[in-house]
Amino acid sequence: MMIKATINKIEVEVEEGTTILEAARIVGFKIPTLCYNPDLKPEGSCGICVVEVEGAPAMKRACMTRLERGWKVHTNTAKVRKARKEIVELILSNHEMDCLVCVKNQSCELQHVASLVGINTLTYPRIEKKWAVDTTSPSIIRDQNKCILCGRCIQICSNIQTVNALTLDQRGFNTQISDAFNEGMGNSVCVNCGQCTVYCPVGALYEKSHTDKVWEALNDPDKHVVVQEAPAVRAMLGEEFGMETGTLVSGKMHAALRRMKFDAVFDTNFTADLTILEEGTEVVGRIKANKNIPLITSCSPGWVKFLETFYPHLIHLASTAKSPQAMFGTLSKTYYAELKGIPPEKIVSVSIMPCTAKKFEAERPELRSSGYQDVDYVLTTREIARMMKEAGIDLREMPDEPADDPLGEYTGAATIFGATGGVMEAALRSAYFLITGRELENIDILAVRGMTGIKEMEINIDGLALKVAVAHGLGNARILLDKVSAQLANEGKSEYHIIEVMACPGGCVGGGGQPWGSDMARRARRNETLFAEDRSLPLRRSHQNPSITAIYEKFLGHPNSEKSHHLLHTHYFKRSPVDGKVVSE
Amino acid sequence: MNMVRNHVLISIDANTIIAGARAVEDALIKEIARQGLSQEIVVLETGSVGIEDQGVVLVVYPEGIYYTNITPAEVPELVEEHLLKGRVVHRLMLKETPKRFVITKEKTGLMKEQPRIVLKNCGFINPESIDEAIAADGYQAAAKALSSMKPDEIIAEVKHAGLTGRGGAAFPTGLKWEFASKVDNPVKYIVCNADEGEPGTFKDRLILEGDPHKLIESMIIGGYATGATKGFVYIRGEYELSIERLEKAIADARSYGLLGTNIFDSGFDFDITVMKGAGAYVCGEETALIESIEGKRGHPRNKPPYPITAGLWGKPTIVNNVETLSNIPEIILKGAENFKKYGTEKCSGTKVYTILGHVATPGLIETEMGTTLRDIIFEYGGGIKDGKRFKCALVGGAAGAFLGPDMLDVKMDFVNLREYAAALGSGAILVMDEDTDIVDMLKSVLHFFKHESCGHCVPCRLGTARLVELIDRIAASKGTSKDVEGLTRISETMKDTSFCPLGQSLILPVSSSLKYFKDEILARVQ
Amino acid sequence: MYKETILKKFEPRLDNILYILHELQDNNEQHYVSKEDLKLCADYLSVPYSFVHGVATFYTMFSLTPRGRNIIRLCDSPPCHLMGSGSLLDYLKNKLKIDVGETTKDGVFTLELTSCLGVCGVAPALMMNNATIGKLTPEKVDAILEERRKSL
Numbered sequence A: 001m002m003i004k005a006t007i008n009k010i011e012v013e014v015e016e017g018t019t020i021l022e023a024a025r026i027v028g029f030k031i032p033t034l035c036y037n038p039d040l041k042p043e044g045s046c047g048i049c050v051v052e053v054e055g056a057p058a059m060k061r062a063c064m065t066r067l068e069r070g071w072k073v074h075t076n077t078a079k080v081r082k083a084r085k086e087i088v089e090l091i092l093s094n095h096e097m098d099c100l101v102c103v104k105n106q107s108c109e110l111q112h113v114a115s116l117v118g119i120n121t122l123t124y125p126r127i128e129k130k131w132a133v134d135t136t137s138p139s140i141i142r143d144q145n146k147c148i149l150c151g152r153c154i155q156i157c158s159n160i161q162t163v164n165a166l167t168l169d170q171r172g173f174n175t176q177i178s179d180a181f182n183e184g185m186g187n188s189v190c191v192n193c194g195q196c197t198v199y200c201p202v203g204a205l206y207e208k209s210h211t212d213k214v215w216e217a218l219n220d221p222d223k224h225v226v227v228q229e230a231p232a233v234r235a236m237l238g239e240e241f242g243m244e245t246g247t248l249v250s251g252k253m254h255a256a257l258r259r260m261k262f263d264a265v266f267d268t269n270f271t272a273d274l275t276i277l278e279e280g281t282e283v284v285g286r287i288k289a290n291k292n293i294p295l296i297t298s299c300s301p302g303w304v305k306f307l308e309t310f311y312p313h314l315i316h317l318a319s320t321a322k323s324p325q326a327m328f329g330t331l332s333k334t335y336y337a338e339l340k341g342i343p344p345e346k347i348v349s350v351s352i353m354p355c356t357a358k359k360f361e362a363e364r365p366e367l368r369s370s371g372y373q374d375v376d377y378v379l380t381t382r383e384i385a386r387m388m389k390e391a392g393i394d395l396r397e398m399p400d401e402p403a404d405d406p407l408g409e410y411t412g413a414a415t416i417f418g419a420t421g422g423v424m425e426a427a428l429r430s431a432y433f434l435i436t437g438r439e440l441e442n443i444d445i446l447a448v449r450g451m452t453g454i455k456e457m458e459i460n461i462d463g464l465a466l467k468v469a470v471a472h473g474l475g476n477a478r479i480l481l482d483k484v485s486a487q488l489a490n491e492g493k494s495e496y497h498i499i500e501v502m503a504c505p506g507g508c509v510g511g512g513g514q515p516w517g518s519d520m521a522r523r524a525r526r527n528e529t530l531f532a533e534d535r536s537l538p539l540r541r542s543h544q545n546p547s548i549t550a551i552y553e554k555f556l557g558h559p560n561s562e563k564s565h566h567l568l569h570t571h572y573f574k575r576s577p578v579d580g581k582v583v584s585e
Numbered sequence B: 001m002n003m004v005r006n007h008v009l010i011s012i013d014a015n016t017i018i019a020g021a022r023a024v025e026d027a028l029i030k031e032i033a034r035q036g037l038s039q040e041i042v043v044l045e046t047g048s049v050g051i052e053d054q055g056v057v058l059v060v061y062p063e064g065i066y067y068t069n070i071t072p073a074e075v076p077e078l079v080e081e082h083l084l085k086g087r088v089v090h091r092l093m094l095k096e097t098p099k100r101f102v103i104t105k106e107k108t109g110l111m112k113e114q115p116r117i118v119l120k121n122c123g124f125i126n127p128e129s130i131d132e133a134i135a136a137d138g139y140q141a142a143a144k145a146l147s148s149m150k151p152d153e154i155i156a157e158v159k160h161a162g163l164t165g166r167g168g169a170a171f172p173t174g175l176k177w178e179f180a181s182k183v184d185n186p187v188k189y190i191v192c193n194a195d196e197g198e199p200g201t202f203k204d205r206l207i208l209e210g211d212p213h214k215l216i217e218s219m220i221i222g223g224y225a226t227g228a229t230k231g232f233v234y235i236r237g238e239y240e241l242s243i244e245r246l247e248k249a250i251a252d253a254r255s256y257g258l259l260g261t262n263i264f265d266s267g268f269d270f271d272i273t274v275m276k277g278a279g280a281y282v283c284g285e286e287t288a289l290i291e292s293i294e295g296k297r298g299h300p301r302n303k304p305p306y307p308i309t310a311g312l313w314g315k316p317t318i319v320n321n322v323e324t325l326s327n328i329p330e331i332i333l334k335g336a337e338n339f340k341k342y343g344t345e346k347c348s349g350t351k352v353y354t355i356l357g358h359v360a361t362p363g364l365i366e367t368e369m370g371t372t373l374r375d376i377i378f379e380y381g382g383g384i385k386d387g388k389r390f391k392c393a394l395v396g397g398a399a400g401a402f403l404g405p406d407m408l409d410v411k412m413d414f415v416n417l418r419e420y421a422a423a424l425g426s427g428a429i430l431v432m433d434e435d436t437d438i439v440d441m442l443k444s445v446l447h448f449f450k451h452e453s454c455g456h457c458v459p460c461r462l463g464t465a466r467l468v469e470l471i472d473r474i475a476a477s478k479g480t481s482k483d484v485e486g487l488t489r490i491s492e493t494m495k496d497t498s499f500c501p502l503g504q505s506l507i508l509p510v511s512s513s514l515k516y517f518k519d520e521i522l523a524r525v526q
Numbered sequence C: 001m002y003k004e005t006i007l008k009k010f011e012p013r014l015d016n017i018l019y020i021l022h023e024l025q026d027n028n029e030q031h032y033v034s035k036e037d038l039k040l041c042a043d044y045l046s047v048p049y050s051f052v053h054g055v056a057t058f059y060t061m062f063s064l065t066p067r068g069r070n071i072i073r074l075c076d077s078p079p080c081h082l083m084g085s086g087s088l089l090d091y092l093k094n095k096l097k098i099d100v101g102e103t104t105k106d107g108v109f110t111l112e113l114t115s116c117l118g119v120c121g122v123a124p125a126l127m128m129n130n131a132t133i134g135k136l137t138p139e140k141v142d143a144i145l146e147e148r149r150k151s152l
Helices: A018-025 A080-095 A109-116 A152-160 A195-199 A211-219 A230-235 A237-241 A250-259 A266-289 A301-310 A310-316 A324-331 A335-340 A357-362 A381-390 A412-418 A422-436 A476-493 A519-538 A545-556 A562-568 B016-017 B021-034 B071-085 B132-135 B140-148 B152-161 B173-182 B203-210 B213-225 B242-253 B285-291 B322-326 B328-336 B336-340 B371-382 B415-416 B438-452 B458-475 B482-497 B507-522 C002-008 C014-026 C033-046 C049-058 C078-082 C085-096 C138-150
Strands: A004-008 A009-015 A051-055 A072-076 A140-142 A166-169 A177-179 A205-207 A224-229 A347-353 A377-380 A454-461 A464-470 A497-504 A582-584 B006-009 B041-044 B058-061 B065-067 B100-103 B111-112 B189-194 B229-237 B260-263 B269-274 B317-321 B350-357 B365-367 B390-395 B402-403 B428-433 C069-075 C109-114 C126-128 C131-133
Touching: A004 A582, A009 A018, A009 A211, A009 B402, A018 A072, A018 A582, A018 B402, A051 A080, A080 A109, A080 B458, A152 A195, A152 A476, A152 B371, A166 A519, A166 B173, A166 C049, A177 A205, A195 A205, A211 A224, A211 A347, A211 A377, A211 B322, A224 A250, A224 A266, A230 A237, A230 A250, A230 A266, A230 A412, A230 A519, A237 A381, A237 B173, A250 A357, A266 A324, A266 A412, A266 A422, A266 A545, A266 A562, A301 A310, A301 A357, A301 A476, A301 A497, A301 B269, A310 A476, A310 B260, A310 B482, A324 A335, A324 A347, A324 A562, A335 A545, A335 B371, A347 A357, A347 A381, A377 A381, A412 A519, A422 A454, A422 A464, A422 A497, A454 B041, A454 B507, A464 A476, A476 A497, A497 B132, A545 A562, B006 B021, B006 B322, B016 B021, B021 B041, B021 B071, B058 B285, B065 B071, B071 B507, B100 B365, B100 B371, B132 B213, B132 B242, B140 B213, B140 B328, B152 B173, B152 B213, B152 B328, B173 B213, B173 B317, B203 B213, B203 B242, B203 B322, B203 B482, B203 C126, B213 B229, B213 B317, B213 B322, B229 B242, B229 B285, B242 B269, B269 C014, B285 B317, B322 B328, B322 C002, B328 B336, B350 C078, B365 B371, B371 B428, B390 B438, B390 B507, B402 B507, B428 C078, B438 B507, B438 C078, B458 B482, B482 B507, B482 C138, C002 C014, C002 C033, C014 C033, C069 C085, C078 C085, C085 C138
Parallel strands: A004 A072, A224 A347, A347 A377, A464 A497, B006 B041, B189 B229, B189 B317, B229 B269, B350 B428, C069 C109
Antiparallel strands: A004 A009, A051 A072, A140 A205, A166 A177, A454 A464, B006 B058, B058 B065, B100 B111, B260 B269, B350 B365, B390 B402, B390 B428, C069 C126, C126 C131
16 A cells, blocks of 8 residues: 655655655655664664654654654754764764774775764764674674674574574673673684674674785795685675676786786686586485485585584585585695695695685685695685785776686686576586586576575486575575475485575675675675676586596596595584584584 | 451561561461460451551551551560550550551642552452452452453443553553454453562552452453453562562462453453563563563564554563553442542542652552642651751652652643653652752662663663763763763753663653752762 | 473473573572573573573673672662662672672672662662662671671
């Protein structure tokens, strides 16, 4: 039903249930907000969006108040402006304002709101710093001194990701964000997905930075620094340089990294293709043996920890193939080291990831097949953008350059790893070939693409009805896994053969290491970018990648060979649902 | 029973237990037995008789003599003299007996005495005996309502009576019930808010301790009228005796068939669960209370939707205060017209006050709506302690306003006080004499709010913290006049933008203290 | 084990959480909700640990740190404040040589503040464990402390 009301004396007609905030936008008024985020349930904690409604005793929060028939709303009265200013001043009085050295400088939503409401003086003295910064996590730093308690991190962690690592601790002025038992995020069930860092409006949650270490390595003449970039990074690094959301920057990224003096600029896409060969062969083997089905993908380290923590009874279903990052790390210190005759201890393997959990993955003690930590440092998209800027590089000005051989060549199947459903699509393209020896003709598998939380499809491969499912976002993964778990318990088998799970909503393009303000709408557009690159590439099936053929011929033998198993496969652990620590293998 | 000469009522409530009422009771029973009077003298426990600072209190009927500050040492003398020989022990007797009626000064200056409504049985019956409650008209209103009235007739009666919420918001109870009854949902709840946390307020506790059956009866009627079949009473975790007594009363009511299925053969099913809080003032706010019952942190919810449409577990939920509900049986039994004989045109009925601070006789009273502050302090409270002069009273709890001498003769009810930027609130009247340091009191109020803010919204979480900083500086004589201005500015912002009434109501104590005592406050700053 | 018995008293529904936490704390020798208690409660109710932590820390009657054998909770709400609870607080702090929220070295007393106890008629008041004591004076406080020490 449509209702009529006025906003600043302008008549507006909207569907019943529309909030004042939405209605005001329709008639051209952008009410400032701070705690509000379009992807989350409005909590109304900050109060910046207050408006006056004639006849109402107190102001209303535009973000969560539905416009009612006949209301006369005023969004810009002297009283409203004064109230907003007061609120921002109150927040600033409790906020550590080291803005110029803050990781969020110029991307901070509080900074933005302060300028929007016209803060030009600080009325209240700043409070003394009183919280210790939580550095216990390998991936995420939590700085309560900057927190404005908007609650977004808890919502994303509890409601959308269902990890429930975060909660409110204490109450009133003593309220803080904490993990269960307040022992630090590194000692909690946090899976390091980093969605909290993406949604944090201020600099209270951010990645544990490896930039200093990488600079140090780059400046060390004794070190040979190699770099890999994840598929999803090329779909949004441009955003950090003012380019349109969804601009593809693969070539510019390679060029920029080369100018930063990385000794070799490779590409994670190469090992993404390799992953498909290993994982594809693994799934074909499992189906033939009718064992450990469904196979569940294991490229997403947030997801892997989630599985180990909350579904320890299902870890045998996870593909043993390492993630593309981890495979690259191993190969950079074995295959590449041998090829170039560089001692592996001199190689520093750096990865650029859309992900905070990759930092955790890199530190997993079992990922040392090369004899060294396979991946030394992990930089998020945000970190590499900062480093490029520091190096005086404007990505927009870069030429397009390819990645280096032999770990740089890739197919379209690899690049779509960054989008939800992409790993599944790539796997199906090659699995069809591995099973039948023929190429799948229509390789655009639309049923597994898109932002629907759980996607399913059945594909007929020479009489084998292969049923697959794709989940992105851990809340969706939980729904799917509960179903699988129940099927296995009740019927002894699941209806699915392959399941792809990505920890972050939207897949890696929505990763926890992506540019600030990465909302769901933007994630959908970035996905399209990756599919566009896929279409533009001459080769779109992983098994057709000549460099992949070469590495098997020269080094690994064949997929799932003994050497592959030694170098490119891993194993998983049962973890405690209390603190996320390893309980047993 | 005809043999019984005297009933001795011993007040067993949180206050008298502190003073050793249990020991006195034991001594009394032993002494009566020792003197061979067990057949003639009955000792009965009752709730608070409304005397709050006079130690253990006994009332001997039929004479109606009050003895106060009784210890086991006095018991033998009391039994021997009064109960055996019939001689009143003047030394222990309370000279000015508390007023057991609703007393109002008429325009002519004459005093009018009317029966009590809410506190009718408090201090008379043994709250742990359902038989005594029934003997004192308990459950008669419920019987009448369930067997001879339709739900809409009950609602019409309550509406006509003009009963409004006594927790502070003063929303018309009948209207609330009517809204609830019209919501189409097979599951509805009625919740009694007994999370009495407003400092200085303990009326609900004394009602719960003194007459728990009245509350049960009221909830049965409310449930029947609105279609709710399940009731919850949310009681502060600190109120152990209230919880104990209510739980016993509920169990007794169940065993008498007054709760459960097919009550009074009406086909109506109803039961009540007691929920225990754990220390959070904000849970007195109805939506925070609902969150707390559900087992969550007590953060208020955004309204709308109101609990009436989506409350407990998303179901329509009626939330009423203890005192509000306790008016219902009288309205049903004696009719709305009788109820309207009490009070003012806009606010009918009575109000229960707790009167404390610098008064001669602090305690619990029930007066007609519209009774002036002067009458409450001087007629009921015995005037200012030690003959000092009245400075002000904090009316309505911490979220209330300081009222100065000019307000002494204003008729106090929910509507009228609002016009003076004050609030009747919970009915706590904290009286302060001329020597009171107002800055210190305001400091106490602001610290209270900082401690009790839930922390959900910025204006309240940080506003209370900044207010505390300002008042601490002012109190330490280190503040400036800017700090005094800051008090007003912040509390105004909180009034306009706080998420719930907790933050919104802080303006009352701040602005009222500045209204009366700006000079005193400014004298403390540089 | 007594904790199992406590849990069994309540249906595993979230609305029983405050009751369960109360009982676990009341029966804990150190008068607090331990990490183990939080875990038990969360597992029993099938809710995340973080959730139970959030609830337990919201309500002031629960302590997540061990407390002394006797818990003194002095009311500091305006009515008690008016009747002198402020100076009593100073007296208690001096006498026990601890601040609010702390426990004496011998573990006998923990000092806390509480909001209004609803016994304002006998202000100032405090709760010693489960007993409420009103009309406090320094002498009365001395006597109460002495009595508790003797009962050890």
